[in-house]
Amino acid sequence: MTTAPVLGIDLSTTPFSRRGSYFALSRVTDQQDHGVHLRTVRGDARHREIVRLLLDGGTEAQSRTTAGQLTLHHGTTSVDAVLDGPGRAYLRVRGGSLTLDFRATSQYDAVLKENEHTWRFIDSGANRNYRVRVLGGTTRFDARWDGVRNSEARLRIEAHDDTATVVVDEYGGAVPTEPLGDPDVLAAHAQADFDAWCGTHGGDERDDPAIGDTVRLAAFVTWAAIVPSGGALRRESMLMSKNRMTNVWSWDHCFNAMALWRDPQAAADQLFAVFDHQDEHGCLPDYVNDAGVERNFVKPPIHGWSISRLIDLGGLTDDAIAALYEPLRRWTEWWFAHRVYGDDGIPSYNHGNDSGWDNATTFGAGVPVQSPDLLAFLALQMQTLARMARHVGRHDEAATWTARADSTVRTLCDRFWAGDRFVARHTLTGGAIDSQSLLTFMPLVLGDLLPPAVRDRTVQRLLDGGYLTAHGPATEPPGSPHYESDGYWRGPIWAPSTMLLADGLRRSGRAELAEDIETRFMATCAGAGMAENFDAMTGAGLRDRSMTWTASVYLSMVSERAGRRSLADGVLCERAS
Template sequence: MKAVAPAASRILFGNWRGSYTVPAGGLYPHQWSWDSAFIAIGLRHLSPRRAQQELDTILSAQWDDGRLPQIVFHSGRDDGYSPGVSFWNSSSIPGSPPVQTSGLIQPPNHAMAVLMVHESDPHESGRRRFLERAYPRLVSWHRYLRERRGTGSGLARIVHPWESGMDNSPYWDACLRGMTQTYGGEIPRPDLLHAEAEHRPSNGEYGKYLYLAARYRDHDCDDADPDFPFQFEDPAFNALWARSELSLAAIAELIGADPEPHRAEARRIASSLEELWSSALGCYVARDASTGELQPYRTVSGLTPLLLPDLPHTDELLDLLRGPHFRLGEVAMVPSHDLTAPTFDSARYWRGPSWFNTAWLIAEALYERGCTAEAEQLSRNMDDGALDHDFPEYLDPYSSAPRGTRRFSWTAALALDLSQKIGASR
């Protein structure tokens, strides 16, 4: 097996900025929320102290209402990323933190990461009272999801494709096509300096992304715009929320708090997730919270509930993962979209390429469900894809050709994490 640690260490240390890690120099020069949680999971194998700092830093950018922002602009400058500091101007929005941030959020994987980082060095974590600092912030974050983003179904809604972490998933197609509004100003595309246009969302999509972001910003990011045109319940977002409630229960026990409210919340979210189950497709799907319509697509987001215990559709999801739609073990990692769908595109962002973070989530689920051989094969596949192509953002599932930017932090972190897991199982 190839040695991942030396090369992954170079990436993670090279992208470290003193108290946090950028996803990649150039294209992503700030701190991203769910990226930092994934990065900390790998960083804990190199420096548990630095992994704690990574999470402390993202948690310290929390808004008064509890949200953890999608992006933290520590430099206070745009630095070539759009939309940046001047677009969001978060300091003018009531309840924002002293540091400049975006107003949007990302999937809630943070409690998972906090628990894993603690477990990597309980002594150092205890000495620094890491869990005691993180716990109230995580509780506030989850309260925000329940109280400010909750829907009648008991799930949390997202108000922008970026909040799913899977920006141009087919899930959003019908809604975006139906939108007549678009951003009225210039649509800057600095991302195209680092990646090919055919691999990224289109200008038409970006115009609508910026319209949604600007409308949310101009409403002071208060989640109280009743006619907001994009409101979705996403399966991966909510599965990670439920999984993180289970992590909060474990953290609560460790610090002497009551774990049962978190276990009850995890059960409640998992039960509500059943409203997103599509019997016709054999997986969970996103739902338009405004119309109630389930979106007719199989994506990796709909496989992510495998992370939850006592899932009623485990066998169906495993069959789907192994079958012709995702072909686990036959293609590179786990495709982001159904290989047989007419909307599949092997090169374009979240419409087909295989991503390292979602592959890690599936590998974790496979390990936990006792599918060790498949989990190890997927882990080795991740390591090979990372090392052979300088830790790319994502891969073509058929050719394994690298896509997006290189020296990507969560690719290095998560490949490192799984390589350590394989080593520990020997």
């Protein structure tokens, strides 16, 4: 029995997994056959639940989680789950029975017996095959064949007087041949790896009694979401979640990279995970996973903003900065070469998905749309390119990028400032779009690059418009007729918009307001976990309840707050001396 620290994890929101694994164990509550399931997070899986774990035949097992091991118990039965490598799971059964309820839901699923101790699950819904070996105990296999497929299959393992170990291997054309490991040793190795990860990316704050539990949860969510290189992924990559959001989206990865600034190689890997798939025109995909890439949409060009922040933190090596310069240049130029539809030189979003704010009211009247956030991000990206060009000795290019950044900010203010607010415009008509979306406040990310009068009026409208709730900035103000408590980008609070807004406010000289917004958001995470987004009025977690970019934003806020505190303490000490 492990003595590692217990993590306060609810399996119905935060899956148990580990760095390097494509397996996860979750308590499924949104399906008819609820209970704890072993699941796959492969990118091409049409159905993720592989087997349901029934302890003593029941579905309501209690759980205890450490980073290296999940323990389920019900009645007299306990099951220890340990993961190893990308596709192996150990289930150690003690004191009773475990039934593997195979989730044979697709039209060609089949569970067949290989020998007295081994079964194979041809899981066509998951696009994978699984081999199940039982070491010790006694077994009973029951299945129903309908002439084409198994419509039902269950394997019961009895371990009343002994210990039985179930080994589940994922495979394609050939079963794995690696020797079996000791689950206790594997759990200890996983725990040590997490402890090192948490020590690096959680910093000293992991031991802070006030926030330590939340820091460790955020660290676990990021660590456990990492999958190895292989398939379309050319390097170790952090998925957005091992619940449902099992991809690397092309702006989410920026927030994850920033949280890893203390390990520059890890930070660079998360950036390059998407830049590895830049096409010949300079375009980045919408997302990537081990099975391939999605290119129907893109995501907003916040990459320059995130790279600049990483440089400020010392989170990128000189080699990484040099290697990122050309891809970032091509990504910036792509917007002007391929997304400008008229003669005004202003690029457009083809869909809300392109902005990352999928269903924001900015896009409620149709597309394409020219949105003020896009020019703001591109201006920051140009500034970052100027900084990077100076870094690599390309000073003429640096001057050109600086001039283009200044020109882009002028265009933003000339075309999208409507006297008292920023507005988005219909690309083809130029008409202003009637929207109260927080998206139109994103030019604040420019900080002191905005004209003071524009900046101050925008901040005042943010304060007067009812956007700031007790839990953070709502993406649609609660007073809007389009507000929905669970409306995705039409109300809920999100980590990326919060971080972008707070950063811009801090660089605008509004540090107290930025600090206040961050404090509200961090308290929301402490209360509701690392959810995809949060109800703006109650703070309840919504949608995917274990998102890495939420965890990463939380870790970034914690570490930067600690850094500012240390800097202030140093200044006070210097003055005192």
